[in-house]
Amino acid sequence: MKLVEEKIRNEGKILSDTILKVDSFLNHQINPQLMNEIGKEFAKRFENEQVTKIVTIESSGIAPAVMTGLHMNIPIVFARKKKSLTLTDDLLTAEVYSFTKQEISEISISKKYIGENDSILIIDDFLANGQAALALANIVTKANAKVAGIGIVIEKSFQKGADILQKQGYRVESLARIASLSNGEALFKKEQMEELSR
Amino acid sequence: MKLVEEKIRNEGKILSDTILKVDSFLNHQINPQLMNEIGKEFAKRFENEQVTKIVTIESSGIAPAVMTGLHMNIPIVFARKKKSLTLTDDLLTAEVYSFTKQEISEISISKKYIGENDSILIIDDFLANGQAALALANIVTKANAKVAGIGIVIEKSFQKGADILQKQGYRVESLARIASLSNGEALFKKEQMEELSR
Numbered sequence: 001m002k003l004v005e006e007k008i009r010n011e012g013k014i015l016s017d018t019i020l021k022v023d024s025f026l027n028h029q030i031n032p033q034l035m036n037e038i039g040k041e042f043a044k045r046f047e048n049e050q051v052t053k054i055v056t057i058e059s060s061g062i063a064p065a066v067m068t069g070l071h072m073n074i075p076i077v078f079a080r081k082k083k084s085l086t087l088t089d090d091l092l093t094a095e096v097y098s099f100t101k102q103e104i105s106e107i108s109i110s111k112k113y114i115g116e117n118d119s120i121l122i123i124d125d126f127l128a129n130g131q132a133a134l135a136l137a138n139i140v141t142k143a144n145a146k147v148a149g150i151g152i153v154i155e156k157s158f159q160k161g162a163d164i165l166q167k168q169g170y171r172v173e174s175l176a177r178i179a180s181l182s183n184g185e186a187l188f189k190k191e192q193m194e195e196l197s198r
Numbered sequence: 199m200k201l202v203e204e205k206i207r208n209e210g211k212i213l214s215d216t217i218l219k220v221d222s223f224l225n226h227q228i229n230p231q232l233m234n235e236i237g238k239e240f241a242k243r244f245e246n247e248q249v250t251k252i253v254t255i256e257s258s259g260i261a262p263a264v265m266t267g268l269h270m271n272i273p274i275v276f277a278r279k280k281k282s283l284t285l286t287d288d289l290l291t292a293e294v295y296s297f298t299k300q301e302i303s304e305i306s307i308s309k310k311y312i313g314e315n316d317s318i319l320i321i322d323d324f325l326a327n328g329q330a331a332l333a334l335a336n337i338v339t340k341a342n343a344k345v346a347g348i349g350i351v352i353e354k355s356f357q358k359g360a361d362i363l364q365k366q367g368y369r370v371e372s373l374a375r376i377a378s379l380s381n382g383e384a385l386f387k388k389e390q391m392e393e394l395s396r
Contacts, residue, residue, distance in 0.1 A: 023308065024310075024311075025273075028275060028276065028278070028307075028308060028311065029273050029274070029275045029308075029311045030260075030264055030267070030273065030274050030275070030276070031273055032264045032265070032267035032268040032271075032272075032273070032274060033268065033271065035264060035268075036268055058256065058257035059256035059257045059260060059276065059278075062228075062257060062260045062261055062264075063260055063261075063264045066228055066230045066233060066260075066261045066264065066265070067230070067264070069228070069230035070230040070231065070233075070234055073230075073231065074230075075223075075227050075228065075229055075230070076227070076228050076230060077226060077227045077228070078226065078228070078257065080226070080257075109226075110221065110226060110227075112222075113222075113226065113227045
């Protein structure tokens, strides 16, 4: 998606060969107009999947998920990283391993909000090693619901998440696919392929 | 706002005289159409305040804030409860005391995203004792910016938050104002006043 690539190019800060900071429009400050366009795009890409609900993870997944839900006219549910005081229901849980922090955390969703007839679209802001998306897919599977697909705003294609998810049979749609962050520059996957084919 | 009151009446679970659970449409599962209407309503109520940016707090404030930002055509920023690995900038911080958990936590926003020329609308899902909203106002003040107002989806008017904020001179607009949760029923402020005047 051109709009997301342009935002990354104009506002993204490359902190290392693997870390891209996009806190001016996605992770801390959020651009609602951009989120609205992102929501429209995901709704279009998954319009034939009979999606009944969107699942994401707090906090940065919420804005793109809620805009996608608006355009698909379906509810969203966000997985919590910490147990809530008023979330006293039976929970579906899954473990997420963070390569960056080198720690395992647990995420959870109330059993009430995913049922066996649901066809779930998973939305997240970033895809790197795929651990968060896998944990969400794990929760959906535990509820005997179906994963209709996975929508990602920014995929770091040089890490292995997209491969892992696709090998498990999931359809992954990423709006911006970054092939490399080397030399302080974001190279997008399409561009890299063009360069390779020259 | 009728729509929010109806949602509370139809889907809210009253866990005690002080705790209302609304995780079917606001805190865990989110209803994007409702958030869109909430965003329109806040945009209307604060349209004359020359708001330049919206500030909220993760996670449940994000959905109503981003929809308000969409309708006001301005960015939002959410305060983090935990420090991010890639949030390496200078931070504006404030302490939040939680009466429920009886603990102090720290919230933060990057200095980059609030400037002295900003006129900030604070949005949050709940107003009880006012500690989260006060901490956000504190951060805005530390940035030498102006608080244009405070928009709350659900105010528990029997707790002291709204009073505290109004005594400090802030304009508070709450879409649903709950006068009481006694006897397992949500009584809204307008209704209570009507009853008292009979």
